[in-house]
Amino acid sequence: MKKGFVFNQSLCVNCKACSAACSLENNFTVKVRNVLTYNREAAASVPLSHLSIACNHCEIPVCMMGCPVSAYRYDSLSEAVIVDESKCFGCKYCVWNCPYDAPKYDPVKGVIGKCHFCYSRLGEGIEPACSSGCPTGALSYADLSELNPMNTTEWFPENELSPSFRFKGITKNIPLRIIPDSLFIKKINSVPEEKKIRRSDWSLILFSFFSMLSVSFIASLLLKGELRDSLLLVILLFLPGVFSVFHLSKWYRAWRAVFNFKSSPLSREIAAYLFYVIISITSVFSHAPWLLVVAVVSGLLLLLAIDGVYIYSQKDPVVYLHSGQTFITALLLISFLSGSVWPFIFIACIKILISIYLYKPSGRNIDILRHIRNALLLVAGASIISGISYPQLSVIIIFLTGEFLDRILFYFDFEPTNINNLIYKHIAEGKYETERD
Amino acid sequence: MDEFITACPRNCYSTCTFIVQVSGNRIKRILPFSGNRATPEGPCIKGLSYIERSSSRDRIIYPLIRKKDGTFIRIPSDEALDIISSRLGSIRNRYGSHSILWYRGSGMSGLTNEIGYSFWKAFGGTTITYGNLCWPAGLEAVRLTLGSVKHNVPWDLVNAKTIIIWGKNPAETNVHEIRFIAEARNRGAKVVLIDPVRTPSADKTDMMYSINPGTDAALALAIAKVLIDNGLIDCEFINNHVAGYESFRDSLNITPESAEEITGIPAGDIIKLAFMIGKGGPVTFLPGYGLQRHINGGQTVRSILALAVITGNIGKQGSGFNYANLQSYIFDSVKEPDSYYPDPKNDSPFRRTLSMAKLGQDMMNASDPVLKTAFIERGNPILQSPDSNKVSKAFSSMEFRVVVEQFMTDTAKIADIILPAKNMFEQSDIIGSYWSPYVQFKPKILESPGEVMPESEIYYELSKRLGLVCSENQIPEPGNQNIENWLKERIKGYSDLQLEDLRDGPVIAPGLQEIAYHDFKFETETGKIEIYSQTAYEKWNVSPVPEYVPIKRKDEENNFPLVLITPNASGRIHSQFGNLKVIAENSETPALMISPEDAERRKISDGCRIRIYNESGELFTAVRISNRIPSGAVLLHNGIWMEEGGGGNILISGRETDMGYGSAFHDNMVEIELAD
Numbered sequence A: 001m002k003k004g005f006v007f008n009q010s011l012c013v014n015c016k017a018c019s020a021a022c023s024l025e026n027n028f029t030v031k032v033r034n035v036l037t038y039n040r041e042a043a044a045s046v047p048l049s050h051l052s053i054a055c056n057h058c059e060i061p062v063c064m065m066g067c068p069v070s071a072y073r074y075d076s077l078s079e080a081v082i083v084d085e086s087k088c089f090g091c092k093y094c095v096w097n098c099p100y101d102a103p104k105y106d107p108v109k110g111v112i113g114k115c116h117f118c119y120s121r122l123g124e125g126i127e128p129a130c131s132s133g134c135p136t137g138a139l140s141y142a143d144l145s146e147l148n149p150m151n152t153t154e155w156f157p158e159n160e161l162s163p164s165f166r167f168k169g170i171t172k173n174i175p176l177r178i179i180p181d182s183l184f185i186k187k188i189n190s191v192p193e194e195k196k197i198r199r200s201d202w203s204l205i206l207f208s209f210f211s212m213l214s215v216s217f218i219a220s221l222l223l224k225g226e227l228r229d230s231l232l233l234v235i236l237l238f239l240p241g242v243f244s245v246f247h248l249s250k251w252y253r254a255w256r257a258v259f260n261f262k263s264s265p266l267s268r269e270i271a272a273y274l275f276y277v278i279i280s281i282t283s284v285f286s287h288a289p290w291l292l293v294v295a296v297v298s299g300l301l302l303l304l305a306i307d308g309v310y311i312y313s314q315k316d317p318v319v320y321l322h323s324g325q326t327f328i329t330a331l332l333l334i335s336f337l338s339g340s341v342w343p344f345i346f347i348a349c350i351k352i353l354i355s356i357y358l359y360k361p362s363g364r365n366i367d368i369l370r371h372i373r374n375a376l377l378l379v380a381g382a383s384i385i386s387g388i389s390y391p392q393l394s395v396i397i398i399f400l401t402g403e404f405l406d407r408i409l410f411y412f413d414f415e416p417t418n419i420n421n422l423i424y425k426h427i428a429e430g431k432y433e434t435e436r437d
Numbered sequence B: 001m002d003e004f005i006t007a008c009p010r011n012c013y014s015t016c017t018f019i020v021q022v023s024g025n026r027i028k029r030i031l032p033f034s035g036n037r038a039t040p041e042g043p044c045i046k047g048l049s050y051i052e053r054s055s056s057r058d059r060i061i062y063p064l065i066r067k068k069d070g071t072f073i074r075i076p077s078d079e080a081l082d083i084i085s086s087r088l089g090s091i092r093n094r095y096g097s098h099s100i101l102w103y104r105g106s107g108m109s110g111l112t113n114e115i116g117y118s119f120w121k122a123f124g125g126t127t128i129t130y131g132n133l134c135w136p137a138g139l140e141a142v143r144l145t146l147g148s149v150k151h152n153v154p155w156d157l158v159n160a161k162t163i164i165i166w167g168k169n170p171a172e173t174n175v176h177e178i179r180f181i182a183e184a185r186n187r188g189a190k191v192v193l194i195d196p197v198r199t200p201s202a203d204k205t206d207m208m209y210s211i212n213p214g215t216d217a218a219l220a221l222a223i224a225k226v227l228i229d230n231g232l233i234d235c236e237f238i239n240n241h242v243a244g245y246e247s248f249r250d251s252l253n254i255t256p257e258s259a260e261e262i263t264g265i266p267a268g269d270i271i272k273l274a275f276m277i278g279k280g281g282p283v284t285f286l287p288g289y290g291l292q293r294h295i296n297g298g299q300t301v302r303s304i305l306a307l308a309v310i311t312g313n314i315g316k317q318g319s320g321f322n323y324a325n326l327q328s329y330i331f332d333s334v335k336e337p338d339s340y341y342p343d344p345k346n347d348s349p350f351r352r353t354l355s356m357a358k359l360g361q362d363m364m365n366a367s368d369p370v371l372k373t374a375f376i377e378r379g380n381p382i383l384q385s386p387d388s389n390k391v392s393k394a395f396s397s398m399e400f401r402v403v404v405e406q407f408m409t410d411t412a413k414i415a416d417i418i419l420p421a422k423n424m425f426e427q428s429d430i431i432g433s434y435w436s437p438y439v440q441f442k443p444k445i446l447e448s449p450g451e452v453m454p455e456s457e458i459y460y461e462l463s464k465r466l467g468l469v470c471s472e473n474q475i476p477e478p479g480n481q482n483i484e485n486w487l488k489e490r491i492k493g494y495s496d497l498q499l500e501d502l503r504d505g506p507v508i509a510p511g512l513q514e515i516a517y518h519d520f521k522f523e524t525e526t527g528k529i530e531i532y533s534q535t536a537y538e539k540w541n542v543s544p545v546p547e548y549v550p551i552k553r554k555d556e557e558n559n560f561p562l563v564l565i566t567p568n569a570s571g572r573i574h575s576q577f578g579n580l581k582v583i584a585e586n587s588e589t590p591a592l593m594i595s596p597e598d599a600e601r602r603k604i605s606d607g608c609r610i611r612i613y614n615e616s617g618e619l620f621t622a623v624r625i626s627n628r629i630p631s632g633a634v635l636l637h638n639g640i641w642m643e644e645g646g647g648g649n650i651l652i653s654g655r656e657t658d659m660g661y662g663s664a665f666h667d668n669m670v671e672i673e674l675a676d
Ligand code: SF4
Pocket: A011, A012, A013, A014, A015, A016, A017, A018, A019, A035, A050, A052, A133, A134, A135, A136, A137, A138, A139
């Protein structure tokens, strides 16, 4: 018998007793159960409802599968997915991967806290604190097998993860009828929180950019047959590692990061990076050409692994087709650095076409960045075609700035599915019933 | 871990039953008790917060005395009691016992509260207050009409086909009722809310009518007219059970059109609402207490109740007027609302000369003797009484003040001596409910920390020191066993009530009518429902029939154009609970709520600090622009401690309601500006 949370929207009054009960029972330093409100502003034309949500202890726990340090475990007795704070190194990959916003990062402690289903209560035969604490019965803990799997409301994401969560009761959202109808008509003005680049994102941007650069550099050496020790190369190899450690609050636990090679793309990325660095250094100092080939191949694999990290979190053309992804950008860099004009033109065209294809004006300043980025590529391309066989420093700078911008844009566009955003979008797009019986 | 069943003694509709798990003299868990049919899913967030509240570090657990510099220091209990008894004794000798004000609030209900009466009676009496801050206008209105104050059991609501929530906000103040409302909707009922504000309850209904504050009677009477003009009334019911229908009918002079002017609700919608009520039976009305905290409050409640009466929605399943259900208040010798009224004969040792609504003013005006001392328990009058500046002043001008409290409230701060108060888990008691039909036992579960003494023991100690002669029946000796014996004595007359049964959970009050008035017996003079009430006229000088009396708000020049509404917040019971961490974390921070239009007019943006003021005083707080508030009104929850900004009573003048000696909180006007 599979048990889990059952939620009845028509009973929820947003009293937050569920959330309070959770903090009274447990020692979480973050709020792991939250009550989300749909139409918080109470705009008259839009239905208003609440959703109490924590972790849904999915059958396909993407948080756990993605965790590089294997800080998560599954407790078969309670069917709970549990995170162990003492193993977490603060990479926040699970925050991206969970569509329900369940793992919460505690900036003070630098680790993730997440609902553990009150597994010790379940062990005692008592239901979880939150559902037990709900005074209206809106949130309950019950046998799920008899209830219809999901999709009683359109904005509940990713049912294919088999969350231990069901809706029950009326979920038809109809705007409240208000008399006189001239009242309370203010429009909704809150939009989904604007995507911003945070400090930890910068370290990821730099990690991926310099990985790309170093791989391309080595590959161009190989293509040009110039084998030499180079301090620049060594720096390029180590920089990404240094940058990536910056976004970890518990960097001293980083040694665990390859533990989950089997299922975590992030673990694989880290392993690939370590392998690539070791091989590259050896190849450069041993001057063995075949090792250099291995280094380049492992470097390209690293880039594929990096791209995979993001695709895993957001399976969306915006991510896997993005012109700022590292693999395709590296190909462009290689052709640029090795002076191969035709491949360069070909790849550059692809990049520009994709960015035009995926372009959706947002009305924000970020749109201008996109144009600048394309312009920079055109300038660099033009200067190559116009016959400068090995580009001058200024052209290199123009070109690299453009590619760096593209990588930044990638982070702007990368927005893993998150129930908070979905709810906002749902309102903004006006997808709700207005018919009354 | 030990487990106990107990019940929440707060001044709240729900009176939840819950299970408490205790270990090491601390509450570990609070779990639902499904045996209470009104609250089977367990207590609200405040009930859960007892885990924190009962062992809060902020709790006062030793007697404190105020030093000259205003700070408090701990003194031994004996010393505190010695000081109090000698001061009380000497003040009585010098000025007479009526120079002492014994103030009791609604902080904790229970039979043991009577012990204070025995003490003060033996002491020679005191001055006490009459009236009430909360609900008596409506109680009196219901009693004038139906002869008593009761309604169907809460779970009968699911049988209603139409539910009219009128000025009540169950989603925040009676969350357990939402279950029944939702179930009724599930079964096809239509649910309507009438309220100036789009409260969270609005979003649990099909439609809401936003009405101008204080004009509810006009809407009700217009609906009555439509009902009568269209033959949507229950003539048979009226013939058999209603007295004075013709006078009522003939008095109706508000049409939907004139009501539109007054209430702001379009005439066509008023007619539609009337048809819903007239054709959609059975109808249950859920009136709140806010709509009667107006100077026309009693007549307002009578007007709405008249709708239930003329449509025959009384005494039947799924119908009724659920104002208050006093069927479990079986122990009171004087029933509410009478217990609030000044003693007609004035021969009791207790002098009821101070109006709750006008406390500050009345205290200052008290003469022969002048008030010299206050003994305050279960209440926070400095914060919760209207016109709190005056109340503060009146208390400050006294010689000596004792406050029995659990926390450093605004009232505790003015004390000369603070005695630490017990909490609900530290003494056994028995409570009723004004919503559900249960009598409940509340066992002693925890040992009191520090030197906390229950009031019964405080009174025992004081009576010994003062040499008062009191029997065991009047003031039991210390020890919980003695309290339980005392309780047994109190319930002896009811064979259905045994302490041992009560220990296992709530017990239905003896003589309960699940469907109130199903026998159509009304304890009025005529034995019928009195829609025309001679008593109303004689006692309260209001029209004998329900009537809309426009509210004259004070300010003529319109310097203060905004109506101030101060309802209860979901995380608080009046001024209780707001000081707890778990409540603060899960509530919005206190702020004045204002409509986007009114904010824009004053160039106020969301989150600013503002000054709210009128002729009574001023208050500083944050502002929240909310689409839930109609323009022309602002909302500030009551019970917000001064250190958080205050709850609005500074701006509220002390006025009584038209009947029942209630307090007209919601008839005040304010203006708002940016604070610099
Ligand atoms: S306790 Fe229940 S009603 Fe209250 S917010 Fe949580 S789910 Fe909603």
